[in-house]
Structures are given as C-alpha cells and as structure tokens.
Amino acid sequence: MKIMKYIVVLGDGMADEPIASLEGKTPLEYAKTPMMDALAAQSEIGLLHTIPEGMKPGSDTANLSVMGYDPEIYYSGRSPLEALSIGVPMKDTDVALRCNLVTLSEEGSYSEKIMIDHSSGEISTEDAAVLLQAVQRELERDGYHFYVGTSYRHCLIWENGRVVPLAQPHDILTQCIGEYLPQDAVLREMQERSYEILAEHPINRERRRQGKNPANSCWFWGAGTKPALTSFEETFHKKGVMISAVDLLKGIAVGAGMKNIAVEGANGGLHTNYRGKAQAAVDAVLKDGYDFAYIHVEAPDEMGHQGSAERKIQAVEYLDEQVIKPVYEQMTASGEEFRLLVLPDHPTPIRVRTHTADPVPYLLYDSTKLQEHSWKYNEREAKASGNYIAQGHKMMPYLLGME
Template sequence: MKYVVVLGDGMADEPIEELGGKTPLEAAKTPVMDELAKMSEIGMVRTIPEGMSPGSDTANLSVLGYNPRKYYTGRSPLEALSIGVDMKDTDVVYRCNIVTLTEEDCPYEQQKIVDHSSGEISTEDAKILMDAVCKELENDTYKFYVGTSYRHCMVWENGQVLELVPPHDVLTQVIGQHLPEDPILRRMQERSYEILKNHPLNLERKAKGLNPANSFWFWGAGTRPALDAFEDIYHKKGVMISAVDLLKGIAVGAKMDRKIVEGANGGLHTNYEGKAQAAVDALTKEDYDFAYIHVEAPDEMGHQGSVERKIQAIENLDQRVIKIVKEGLDASGEDYRMLVMPDHPTPIRLRTHVSDPVPYMLYDSSRKRKETWNYNEREAQAGGIQKGHGWDMMSYLLS
C-alpha cells in the first residue's frame, strides 16, 4: 500500500455571491476530484488547535501528524531549516517578506500594503534587492538569508520573539499601527523602503507594469524547532514535494526527503505536472511509502482576492496534479490511499487565513463504493463526519 497527501493550500473558502452562493471549490470544474469523491469518504476536519494562529505552519504540521501545541516554535525557523541556516538555541528567526507599499508622498508609517508578494517576484530579482539592502543592514547581530520568491529570513542573535502581524493581514491598510515596536526592527523596515523604492530594478518593474518590491516586512518569529522524525513515528519513508521554504523546512525537521521540481515556484503558474510526476516516481520507482504534495497557488490567489484565479488554481490542482497521480498509481497496479484537503481556508472576502474546519476526501483504491456526493465544503459538511484534531488524520490515512 502506498500513501499520498495532495494539499491545496488555502483552497477552502466561503460561499460567494458572484458565484451564485457557491465556494470556489464548488464552482471549479473538478471532474477528477468529483469522480474520486463518489468512491471516497468525505468530511470536515479542524486543523488549527483552538487559540492558535491559523497559519500554513501550524496547519501543515497538523496535517503531517504533528500536534502544533507540542511541536510548534514559530514559522520562520522552519523556513530557515529549508535554506540551511545554522541556528543556535539563542537565535530568533524572523520571516523577512519583500512587500509592495503604495509609495505615496507621505511618511513611511502612512503607507499602505498593496501586495504581500510583490507580484510573485522571482527569486532572482528578490536576491538582487535583498543584497542591496543587506549590504547596509547586516551585522554580527542581524543576519539575512535569501529564500524563495518574496519569502526570506532574518536571524537575530540573542534576540526576542516579538508578536508581529503577517503582511497578508494588513493588505490595503495603513501600516503604522502594525509596525514593530522594537526600534531597530522598525528602522530596518523604514531603511529598506528608502533603499528599494528607487532601486533600478524596481524602476524597471514599474515601467513594465509590475509591482515594485520596495520594503522589508518582519513577522513569524520563533526559535529552533525540534520535530521527531516522521519515519520513527509512522514507520513510513516519506518525501515532501513543495516549492515553498516552509514545507521544505518542515521536511528537514521531520527528516523526510525532499524532491526539488524545476519550475515549481509557489505561484499560479507553477510546474504542477512536475510535482505530480515526482510523487508518482517516488512511490512507484523508488522506495518511498508516502508522498506529500503541497500546492501553494490557491492560497496565494486567496490573498490576492481573485475569485477567477483561485478557481483556476483549484482546476489546475484537479487536472494537472490529482489526475496525474491517480493515473500513475493506477498504472502501477499497487493499492494506494490518497488524502485530498486544504490546510486552512483563505476566504476571498478576507484575503487571509481563518481557523474554520476544512473539507477532506480520503480515497482508497482497494475499496469500491458508490456515493452521490462531490468534493466541496457544503457536501463534506453535509456528510456528517467531523474530526476534531487535524494531527490525527495522518494516523487515519496510514491505518
């Protein structure tokens, strides 16, 4: 038996008036998921423990079978693991986003965040801008590390864990009340804006109609994580397939292997087929028992507030990931179980994460059953199965 999770980050949503009261998952054309649903168990599961922040960090730890209350030490340290940062116990790691501010003729604190991802900036462009700022800001106490796209890390030696607001929670808002109270962190953000707003690369981006990447934004602080090895807990050899540093860092901490897929970038136009095929090859041609395929695009489109693009991301997941995985595993002749689910909802209305339960679909190729339902929030809720702890889903999948 082989096992696979297909995780559509932020895929769950709310009914939307312009979709006739449907969610993007209901409105999307998903023939493969709907076919599987008729031979699957569907239900709802709560991935975010009560009182914890509804981030992709806590949610994906939960789906992977790690109770966030026990294992979570912050988002940024997990990402730092992915890019090879050597953390000391006294280090505090922060996410350093490069965001787009409005560039209005006003003080820094009166600017607004236009885009938390700077138009899904490429890693190559982001590195140029990171280097320009870090040349001035970096010292023995504050070290910067380039990650992927707009997502980077800052390590504060002997630092403090400060509660800072994620930039996707401040979209279209004046930033003043959300800036760090720590004067050094605040000044670093301000100085990054002064350096970047007229950087030649940003002038070029604006001339092309692209959002400039014109300010650092610190958030997601934490200390070095200590996860138990996935194989020690579940006795399965697992592989992580994701474009984002957070998931790759979780894999490093859990001592899972990672597959780096060329062209996978965490955006809408990622290499979906490459991810799917990497999972099929790992499960059929290599000695892996379990694959975790993480697709970031639905979440990014939720943050952008785009109904059309979120639907497109979900349809891509159906046709360009799940279809390939199903056909590849069917052709192998080996039985398999596939769990399809989001980590958390990212409602278009809010453009940020919420901690509501999410719909799951568990397909077992060895069991043939016929139901009438499709896979979406409404029908999963009506199915009546409610699971209270997301971290129990991994044991359920592997049972």
C-alpha cells in the same frame, strides 16, 4: 504481499466561503473538478479541523497538523521552519523572522504607507536575491543576518533575540501600516531603512516600467525559535518525500527527516509545474522505494490573498486536472494499493484575503475499499457527510491505518 502507498495532495488555502457572484458557491464548489468529484463518489469525505483552538490560522500550524505533528507541542514559529529549509544554522538562542519583500504605497512618511501587496507580485527569486543583497550591504550588523529564500520569502536571524509580536503582511492588505510596525526599535528602523534602499533600486524602477508592483520594503514577521520535530519515519514507520516550492514546507520536511524533491519550474505561483509535481510523487512511491509523498500546491492560497475568485478557481482546476488526475491514473495503472488524501490546510477566503480557522473538507480514497456515494468534493457536501475529525494531527495516523 503488496505494500500500501500513500499520497497527500494539499491545495494550500483551497477552502473558501460561498460567494454571491459564483451563484452562492465557493470557488471549490464552482470549479470544474471532474477528477475530485469522481473520487469523492468512491471515497470518504468530511471535515477536518487543522487549527488548534486559540492558535493563529497559518500554513505553518495547519501543515504541521496535517503532517501529524500537534502544533500545540511542536510549533515554535513559522520562520524557523523556513530557516531549516534554506540551510540557516540556528543556535538555541537565535530567533528567526520571516523577511517578506512587500509593496507599500509610495506617498507620505513610512508609517503612513498602505500595504499594497504582501508578495510584490510574486517577485522572482532572482530579482528578490539582488534586492535582498542591497539590503544586506546596508543593514546587516552584529547579531542580525539576512538569508535569501524563495520569491518574496526571506529570513532574518536575530542572535540572542526575542520572540516579539509582529503583524503578518497578508493580514493587513489595503491597511495603513503605522499601527502594525514593530515595537522593537532596531527591527522598526531596519524596515524603514529598507524602503529608502529599495524604493529607487534599478530593479524596482524596471518593475514599475513594466506595470509590476515594486518590492520596495522589507517586512518582518513570524518570529520563532529553533524547532525540534521528531522523525516522520520513526513516528509513522513510513519513508516520506515532500514536493513543494515553498520554504516553509521544505523546512517541515527537513525537521521531520523527510527527503525534499525539487521540481523544475515549481514556483509557488498560479503557473507552477503541476504535472512535474505529480510525476515526482508517483516516481517516489513507485520507483524509488518511498511509502509516502506529500504534494503541496501553493497557488490557491496566493490567489485567495490576491482576492481573485477567478484565479482561485483556475488554481483549483489546474490541481484537479494536472496533479490529482495523473496521480490517480498512474497509481491505478501500476496495480499498487494506495490511499490518496486530498485537502486544503486552511481556508483563505476571497472575502478577507487571509487565513481563517474554519474546518476544511477532506477526501480520502482507498483503492482497496471503494465506496459508493453521490458526493462531490466541496465544503458543503463534506459538512453534509457528517464525518468530522476535530484534531488535525490525528488525520495522518488515520490515513496510515494506525487509528
């Protein structure tokens, strides 16, 4: 008896809004995606609402939802999930905060500066680690500890801390940071001091010389307490793997007891190792005894934050050609029965350069139940299908045939 295999391909932030310069189409609709469109003609498509009413639209809440964990029950903050990924030992009384290395404008006092870039031009982990070590030497003190993550994404643990409101840097791009600075005096002072430490660091002088954005300040956000996810295998009776370059997704996997597979060259950017991710998923379910693989691709989201429709289209086309196509072809050639779910976690529209809570289009292919439609895969046709799942966390049991 054949055992059904399951693969999710998640294009982070891939959904968008119609754009006049793209003939009134979304980037997903405008992009050349022959594989997704061919699958859509044989699949169920529809809309999925991944963000519960009243919760902030983020990759944290949305991916928990897609993974089958109701964010209203399991969400305790973004940064604690990332802390799990990088092996930070959290106590129940600790609060974890994301520490972005951001680019601020260089004129005026700290509170007068503008948020230029939430990712410092997607700075490399190697350069970021050196900069964070400089911050650690100057700012670390009793009760506050910095940990190196990936690229611009790092972690601050605040012992016996408080979950305080903090602005997401990608929400305030091009805005003056003054009204968004932490109200907590220690966090605010550390952010201000980080600028003094980093602005003229040799790495940032070299980045300016090369025309790159300097990583000239820390920015704290995403505060939360130690998470407590249930085991994915115990909940859904499937052995699963996570394939992502992003600490948040790796942290969800750690919390859910899933295996993280590291792919060489996978970096969360536009030029990541797409084919390597696809191959890792196929190998996991065909050779290594796993039932389920979750491939997370960050690039569409990053291009949405950058406000580049052209690069977002490119990210979607790479996903189609270098992830979905090889997964489909190899799974089909294997003769194994499989279900393939393609979707974003949330929209990251070019217009606003941040996340929104609108429903996202999904494509659910089942090799044992081929359908016949004229659908293509995009937001407009997913809505026209009339299929709608109102609670994102119900998609996982639906995919796995439990509902």
